[in-house]
Amino acid sequence: MSLGLLPTLTPPETTEAGRAVIEVRGLSVWYGTRQVLFEVDLEVRERSILTMIGPSGCGKSTCLRAMNRMNDLIPTARRQGRILLDGADIAGGDVLALRRRVGMVFQRPNPLPMSIFDNVAYGARLHGLARGRRALAEVVERQLRAVSLWDEVADRLTQPALGLSGGQQQRLCIARALAVEPEILLMDEPASALDPIATARIEELIQELKERVGIVIVTHNLQQAARIGDRTTFFLGGRVIETGTTRQMFTAPARQETEDYITGRFG
Amino acid sequence: MSPTPQTIRKTFQHRMEELRARLLHMGGLVEAAVHESLHAVLEREPARAETVIGGLEPEINELEREVDERVLSLLALQQPLAVDLRFAAAALKIGNELERMGDLAVNIAQGAERLLRQPLGPPLVDLPRMASQANAMLRMSLDALMRGDAELARQVLPADHAVDRLRDAIFHRLVEAMAQEPGRAELNLGLLFVARNLERIADHATNIAEDVIFWLEGTDVRHGHAAAPEA
Numbered sequence: 461m462s463l464g465l466l467p468t469l470t471p472p473e474t475t476e477a478g479r480a481v482i483e484v485r486g487l488s489v490w491y492g493t494r495q496v497l498f499e500v501d502l503e504v505r506e507r508s509i510l511t512m513i514g515p516s517g518c519g520k521s522t523c524l525r526a527m528n529r530m531n532d533l534i535p536t537a538r539r540q541g542r543i544l545l546d547g548a549d550i551a552g553g554d555v556l557a558l559r560r561r562v563g564m565v566f567q568r569p570n571p572l573p574m575s576i577f578d579n580v581a582y583g584a585r586l587h588g589l590a591r592g593r594r595a596l597a598e599v600v601e602r603q604l605r606a607v608s609l610w611d612e613v614a615d616r617l618t619q620p621a622l623g624l625s626g627g628q629q630q631r632l633c634i635a636r637a638l639a640v641e642p643e644i645l646l647m648d649e650p651a652s653a654l655d656p657i658a659t660a661r662i663e664e665l666i667q668e669l670k671e672r673v674g675i676v677i678v679t680h681n682l683q684q685a686a687r688i689g690d691r692t693t694f695f696l697g698g699r700v701i702e703t704g705t706t707r708q709m710f711t712a713p714a715r716q717e718t719e720d721y722i723t724g725r726f727g
Numbered sequence: 728m729s730p731t732p733q734t735i736r737k738t739f740q741h742r743m744e745e746l747r748a749r750l751l752h753m754g755g756l757v758e759a760a761v762h763e764s765l766h767a768v769l770e771r772e773p774a775r776a777e778t779v780i781g782g783l784e785p786e787i788n789e790l791e792r793e794v795d796e797r798v799l800s801l802l803a804l805q806q807p808l809a810v811d812l813r814f815a816a817a818a819l820k821i822g823n824e825l826e827r828m829g830d831l832a833v834n835i836a837q838g839a840e841r842l843l844r845q846p847l848g849p850p851l852v853d854l855p856r857m858a859s860q861a862n863a864m865l866r867m868s869l870d871a872l873m874r875g876d877a878e879l880a881r882q883v884l885p886a887d888h889a890v891d892r893l894r895d896a897i898f899h900r901l902v903e904a905m906a907q908e909p910g911r912a913e914l915n916l917g918l919l920f921v922a923r924n925l926e927r928i929a930d931h932a933t934n935i936a937e938d939v940i941f942w943l944e945g946t947d948v949r950h951g952h953a954a955a956p957e958a
């Protein structure tokens with residue numbers, strides 16, 4: 461029986477959650493003759509945030525980009541191994557359909573040079589997810605509310621998105637990514653260009669969004685990884701050294717290389 | 728903090744080493760306080776009790792505050808992780824354990840002042856043995872902290888049971904003595920308190936050893952737990 465005297469307690473840790481939506485199996489990637497990923501295995505789970513950490517050039521961004529075939533844009537890139545989305549290999553299929561299901565948010569906010577409304581409506585229009593002004597308006601409002609931007613921009617939806625602050629632009633980009641109802645959201649350093657307040661809002665937003673989508677975040681900010689990740693993967697030299705619950709990775713990692721990196725002994 | 732300090736965060740590691748040095752200094756004072764207080768009782772030297780009450784214990788208290796401040800500063804400004812985070816957490820607890828041991832040494836020292844007003848009783852066979860074992864446990868746990876030696880820390884844990892058994896034997900004998908010689912009850916009660924405080928000192932030494940194991944291995948061995956951290 462609760463006497464109502466104590467606040468609802470948050471569980472001390474977030475651990476395992478959900479089934480694997482993306483499974484990376486034996487993934488190797490080359491840029492020209494240079495191999496940058498070596499037989500990487502990992503899983504992205506639904507309702508869960510996976511953070512990928514590691515020093516510059518360790519392969520984490522390459523791995524992230526491989527998950528929605530962004531590396532296809534690099535002519536010299538080739539890969540071996542498989543990336544399964546709901547059990548089906550993402551290689552060879554319709555890349556546009558893949559990117560609808562696996563969205564991407566970049567380091568620097570990249571709103572399209574159009575209005576706030578049209579930025580969010582863009583993907584929904586492209587994929588035919590909402591037809592007519594009214595249906596689109598509902599999508600736009602819903603997604604702007606989801607990223608806590610609605611109250612700030614509701615009276616200026618027709619104004620250029622580039623007039624928003626950096627933090628607002630990044631939340632707009634997340635709303636744009638959400639508008640096509642993805643299953644997975646990939647984020648490459650999503651808060652590194654933002655001030656601490658805007659960063660905190662993005663982190664809070666990411667925590668809320670994981671109820672809707674599986675999230676993968678590449679970050680150099682270890683404290684950020686510790687704050688928001690459910691599971692963390694440590695990359696080094698193109699290999700996955702260790703994956704574990706974030707609590708375990710940041711308090712008692714199993715591998716010495718992980719410990720050396722996160723305690724600053726690396727190098 | 729790693730026993731092999733190859734680091735690119737030199738300032739941070741230097742502050743961690745300073746913290747450990749202050750803990751070890753505090754531990755040295757606690758060792759002295761326990762030793763002096765027992766000497767006061769067992770060798771009937773009241774001046775030694777005053778050394779503990781007036782000199783060592785206030786300094787130990789001050790060091791606990793310093794250790795707390797250093798740990799909070801490290802957490803706030805340096806954001807330690809993994810083995811370093813475990814060390815910071817362990818340091819906070821070890822500082823508290825040592826401060827409590829200082830208080831227990833004061834209890835013994837104050838008891839000594841009362842005991843010395845009583846006529847000498849029969850030889851205290853088990854009490855010096857218990858004192859020696861509790862002292863050894865404290866020394867081993869501090870050595871484990873100094874060397875970063877989890878194996879040495881593990882050796883402290885079973886010793887706690889031996890001290891508990893000695894306390895039980897002493898309790899039994901002193902209670903019997905009180906029944907047989909009510910006129911000496913104050914003396915025997917005083918000795919009983921010394922045994923009780925010694926047993927608590929051994930408990931705190933055990934806690935320090937457990938904290939050292941947690942720091943070095945990330946395993947929580949308190950209360951019979953020996954599980955590895957979750958994978």
